[in-house]
Amino acid sequence: MSILLKRIKTKDARIGIVGLGYVGLPLALEFARSGYNVTGIDKNMERVESLKKGKSYIIDVTDSEVKQLIKTGRFNVTGDASVLSKLDAVIICVPTPLTKTKDPDVSYIISVSQEIKNYMHKGQLFVLESTTYPGTTEELVLPILEEGGLKVGRDFFLAFSPERIDPGNKQYSVRNIPKVIGGVTRHCTELARCMYSAIIDTIVPVSSPKVAETVKLLENTFRSVNIALVNEIALMAGRLGIDVWEVINAAKTKPFGFMPFYPGPGLGGHCIPIDPLYLSWVAKKNGFELRFVALADQVNSAMPEFVVEKITDALNGAKKSIKGSNIHILGVAYKKDVDDVRESPALEIMNILRHKGARVTYTDPYIPEINYHGLRARSVPLTKAFLNKIDCSVIVTNHGNFNYDLIVSHSKLIVDTRNALKGINKKHIVRL
Ligand SMILES: NC(=O)c1ccc[n+]([C@@H]2O[C@H](COP(=O)([O-])OP(=O)(O)OC[C@H]3O[C@@H](n4cnc5c(N)ncnc54)[C@H](O)[C@@H]3O)[C@@H](O)[C@H]2O)c1
Numbered sequence: 398m399s400i401l402l403k404r405i406k407t408k409d410a411r412i413g414i415v416g417l418g419y420v421g422l423p424l425a426l427e428f429a430r431s432g433y434n435v436t437g438i439d440k441n442m443e444r445v446e447s448l449k450k451g452k453s454y455i456i457d458v459t460d461s462e463v464k465q466l467i468k469t470g471r472f473n474v475t476g477d478a479s480v481l482s483k484l485d486a487v488i489i490c491v492p493t494p495l496t497k498t499k500d501p502d503v504s505y506i507i508s509v510s511q512e513i514k515n516y517m518h519k520g521q522l523f524v525l526e527s528t529t530y531p532g533t534t535e536e537l538v539l540p541i542l543e544e545g546g547l548k549v550g551r552d553f554f555l556a557f558s559p560e561r562i563d564p565g566n567k568q569y570s571v572r573n574i575p576k577v578i579g580g581v582t583r584h585c586t587e588l589a590r591c592m593y594s595a596i597i598d599t600i601v602p603v604s605s606p607k608v609a610e611t612v613k614l615l616e617n618t619f620r621s622v623n624i625a626l627v628n629e630i631a632l633m634a635g636r637l638g639i640d641v642w643e644v645i646n647a648a649k650t651k652p653f654g655f656m657p658f659y660p661g662p663g664l665g666g667h668c669i670p671i672d673p674l675y676l677s678w679v680a681k682k683n684g685f686e687l688r689f690v691a692l693a694d695q696v697n698s699a700m701p702e703f704v705v706e707k708i709t710d711a712l713n714g715a716k717k718s719i720k721g722s723n724i725h726i727l728g729v730a731y732k733k734d735v736d737d738v739r740e741s742p743a744l745e746i747m748n749i750l751r752h753k754g755a756r757v758t759y760t761d762p763y764i765p766e767i768n769y770h771g772l773r774a775r776s777v778p779l780t781k782a783f784l785n786k787i788d789c790s791v792i793v794t795n796h797g798n799f800n801y802d803l804i805v806s807h808s809k810l811i812v813d814t815r816n817a818l819k820g821i822n823k824k825h826i827v828r829l
Contacts, residue, residue, distance in 0.1 A: 398584050398588065401486075401522060401554070401588060402587070402591060404485055405591050410592070411433075411435075411436065411484045411485050412425075412428050412434070412436070412484065412485070413435070413436045413437075413481060413484040413488070414437050414438065415438045415487060416439060416492070416509075417439040417445075418492070420560045420562055421490035422437070422448075422453070422455050424490065424560075424571060425437045426458060426466055426472065429469070431595045432471070434470075435473070436474070436484060437472065437473070438477075438478060442476050445476045448467070451464030451467055455564075456564060456565065456734075456735055456736045456763070457564055457570070478512040478516065481517070484521065486521065486523075487521065487524070488523075488526055489506065489525045489527060490526045490527060492505050493505065493506065493528050493671070494667075495674060501678050503529060503533060506525065506537065507537065507541070510541040510542060513541075513542060514545055519547060519552045521554070522555075522556075522585070523555050524556045524557070524578075524592075525556075525606075526557075526559065526560045528613050528614070529675060530614070530678060530679040531607045531676075532610070532679065533606075533610060534556070534607075534610065549585070550581060554585040555580065555581045555606075556581065556585045556609075557579050557606035557609045557610050558577060558589060559577055559609055560613075561577075561616070562574065564735050565733065565734045565735040571596060575597070575598075575601050576593050576601065577609050578600060578602050578609060579602070579606045579607070579609030579610070580602075580606070613672065614675055617668050617672035617673060618687075618690060621664065621669050621672075621673045621693045621694070622673075622690070623656070623658040624658050624659075624664065624669070624697060625692065625693035625696040626658070626693075627659060628660045628661070629696050630644075630660070632703065641660060641829070642819065642828065645658075659815075661814055661829070662743070662746060662829075663697055663698065663700035663701045663704075664731075665743075666731040666732060666740055666741075667737070667739050670694075670697070671740070673693065673694065674690070676690060677691060700742060701742045701749060702749065704791070704793070705746060705749045707812050708724065708750070710827075711810050711827045712788065712789055719753040719754060721756075722755050722756070723755070723786055723787045723788050724755045724757050724758075724787070724789050724790075724791060725758050725790045726746065726747055726758070726791050727761075727779075727790055727794070727804065728743065728760075728796050729761045730743075730761060730764055730796070731743075731794070732794065733795050733815075734796055734797050738769055741794075742793065744767070746791070746793060748772060757774075758774070759774060759777065760779045760799075761796070762796060762798055779799075779800065779804070781806075784804065784807035787808065788810065789808075789810040790804060790808040790811045791811075791812045792804075792817045792818070794815070805818060805826070811825060811826045812829075813826055814829045816829075
């Protein structure tokens, strides 16, 4: 342990990041910037080639950042897992999606663990950052790593540290988001703490990987449940003729005991719709039912249908039907100012509208084309002439760079699911 600790402290340790996506790439660059020699490993050769050429594919990372760090020689990328044998510390940032039956799909974690096992040697530190259910690090990863006879805490070190990055967030990024770390042994936690403190201001050690795994799932379950609550309040407010946005804005003036969450077209992204289901899966396996998670999933999953109902009612008011109407979706990314469509409610809304016979188009400055789960389309430039041909525009994602003046002035009808047109009260605008 002492040799590795010294190498980490002196920044002689060679760090590897497996999985260079939204989580892994910013992390790799931050370690390289701080003076470590970093190797990024990704199976996706398109991504590897792109980074080698100094081109980023992640919205929060610029080409010049990548170019500069590649040029210094402190950041290298490869698709070849054998490089793992040359590294002192390896951080795993691979996807953790759901299977078709909405169970955790930990196959990426298993496959990386097996690769590591093939190349590991004494004195290495491994940290899992992928969001996963409590028990994964010690019950799934650890047995694979120990298959070759090396022992955790003595021959190698293993910890879990959840990634809390919020893509598109300009205020909080890798450095100023506190990092929770739970090692399998005390030495595991200490080594990981020392490594991350080079790039992160606040480290929060916890007693075990299980605690660290649960921290992440609690955070995202908290968001999912609160969003579901406010979505349900929005449905009720609609019935009662109350403006839910006004209610929330007034409620949030309470300086304690209230935190604002906002209704919307449904959940999206790689975290909030998925992570709570990891928690309920492990709970169920242990004979416990997490009722809040199930209810939140039910309420949030029904929101795209509700948006379609709003569009139907709005068109009805103009004596039109969904069938045969030109409906234009504004924003298909799962949230404001990001370029990620994974699990985006916009896709489900588009699919439902198409099934009902609407001609559906979209504009998203961040998503030039969609080719996702059978839905293929291209973003249309937003012009006065184009909007004039549309029967209903639907704001699904409130990107900051939309020309809202143009949208308000030239749309016949607007359904605004995000209160993007806050303060504008016109007859042709319908809010969630
Ligand atoms: N995206 C977010 O906002 C966010 C935030 C916090 C936590 N997380 C969690 O972080 C993890 C990663 O998410 P992401 O959004 O970065 O995913 P991503 O899909 O953007 O990136 C994952 C990368 O891993 C690569 N990969 C898969 N298997 C591999 C293997 N065997 N070897 C090498 N590379 C491999 C993929 O090619 C891909 O480039 C997930 O568990 C996610 O839940 C994501």
